[in-house]
Amino acid sequence: MDYKEKYVVKKLVDLVKIPSPSGFTHRAIEYVRKELETLGFEPKLTKKGACYVCLGGEGNPVAFTAHVDTLGAMVKSLKSNGRLEITPIGGYMMNSVEGENCVVHTKDGREYTGTIQTIAPSVHVFENARTLERKPINMEVRIDEKVKTRDDLEKLGIEPGDFISFDPRIVVTEKGFIKSRHLDDKAGVAILLTVAKDLSEKKFSLNRKVYLFFSNYEEVGHGASSGIPQDVEELISVDMGAVGGTLSTNEFVVSICAKDSGGPYDARLVRNLVETAKKSDVNYSVDIYPFYGSDADASLRAGYDIVHGLLGPGVEASHGYERTHYDGLKNTIKLIEKYLKKIV
Template sequence: MSKKCNPELDAAYMMAQLQSLLAIPSPSGFCMRIMGYMEEEAEKLGYSLEQTPKGTGIITIPGQDDSQTIGISAHVDTLGAMVRSIKGNGMLRFTPIGGYAMATVEGEYCMIHTRDGHEYEGTVLTTHPSVHVYSDARDMKREEANMEIRIDEMVSSKEDTEKLGISVGDFISWDPRTRMLDNGWIKSRHLDDKACVASVLGLMEWLKRENKTPAHTLKIIISTYEEVGHGSSYLPADITELLAVDMGALGDDLSGSEQNVSICAKDSSGPYDYGMTTKLIELAKREELPYAVDIYPYYGSDASAALRGGSNIRAALLGPGVHASHGMERTHKDAVVNTAALLLAYVMTPIH
């Protein structure tokens, strides 16, 4: 591992891709549009994306050695919600998609996507939203039963809302509120995991632009159900190693930062492969990339899903550090680019 890659990764390309990805609504199970975007972008780069019946995307890049196949997974699905019921006053009760605290979506703008193709704006509120009216407005528990969505249409009854074509089971997406600042900070919902997808696209762009071939055949897995726990539960049988690319958690007794590449040694599913994790650490040192090794006690990944699904693989996890995960998230451009650089070093280094 003595040779440094020194890649000239295209940071501007990754930032443009991230902005485009964040603008596409894609709560788990509602990823048709964003997968169409991924297919088009793969084709622009000279690759092809095939979809499984489940909706997972697979991009295959031939390697110098095809005796082993490495998988890299990232997910395009995000947190969101679904219409649970239409209330008598025309507002919507919703059920969450993914694991987030209700307080993180209070006051959020959202979009209701009907099954006949219409979209309506709304706002998430508590059922007692005004301190001028309700004595418990500040103190009431932020839980599903106490939350509702106010629709920005002339509705005051269940029948009014039904006439819009809104019904139980319609998907709801959160406004990402993306800001990409000149000083490199990126704040938005859904950096988990679209920041990582941007890093993976940056890797693909470099391989094509530089006409480079990975050390081993590479299969890039774009999953669409990670936030609900079964994103990459199916993997092609020829994959022997899976490197999940997902956001690095930051906080209490964790050493990562929003500029670092985070390498996860263990999460709620248990320890990741010793050899793969060690290799990532050695490559980060070789490439002089800022990194941190951490433990995530309340976290699972596509690699976790693949292992629980019975895949006979080695697995590891890395990604850019993201603050306030499953809330109003923030990372830095450097972390996204450095993640792509570590991915590149990994796929260009033969397995021994």
């Protein structure tokens, strides 16, 4: 099987290559908007820059949400040695980005490549290279320009508040594994685009009114806190299923979350998703993620009166160099479509 030719994988590859740390998501949102229009739908943008679309159907409206924004960083200050001090966007371990290639995006549209490293990057030079604590103050960006001073950086148009995106290093193997940064949650976005494509090709029909909502601030906690269509009764986040430890989720299944840091998800919805998975021969797991939050949580904190749920493909090494598998994507798509399929 040529996994690279699968629509969901092609969309995922495209998406992870689009820089979109929280606050810098306009390119990714525009990609989603154009793809939905190509499929024959009429997407709209919220004032906050999210994208949503109605796929059709009647009654008991449900929205599926995925987020285009990713982890990243921002220039905190220009250093006297010509390096850049950074401040993180989203929650990740500093050691997970050490040595990573990156791009600095200036406010006037210029882009400069660089590398994130510690302030003591060489064991041949620094006695504390191995023991230095990996925290933001000890990290810096070495840009690929002939710069040695703060003035040199200013001449390039770089200043505090410029966004920094990470090289995703996307790899699709012959056996269906997908290795990349930002599978959280570009995988969820690609999955929802695939659902829209299948519907446009009449591979299934809807048993209710359905919206797709693509948020742009999930990694900083307020993605779906506004802009959800007012008639939505049920909101399901399509985000990564965490893998590791005593959890049962793996990269080949769709994970159904029963509880995360925001508390339990709606028990009725969890039960309905599990029953759908069982009846449809979907490979699934049910897990609890105590160090996890979702757009569905954000919508409740914002005061939406909705039933909320969370599902998504298993993703290993979340918020690092992540990995999933085509089977996990496929099982997630299958569960969503079976949940929405009209029985005639």
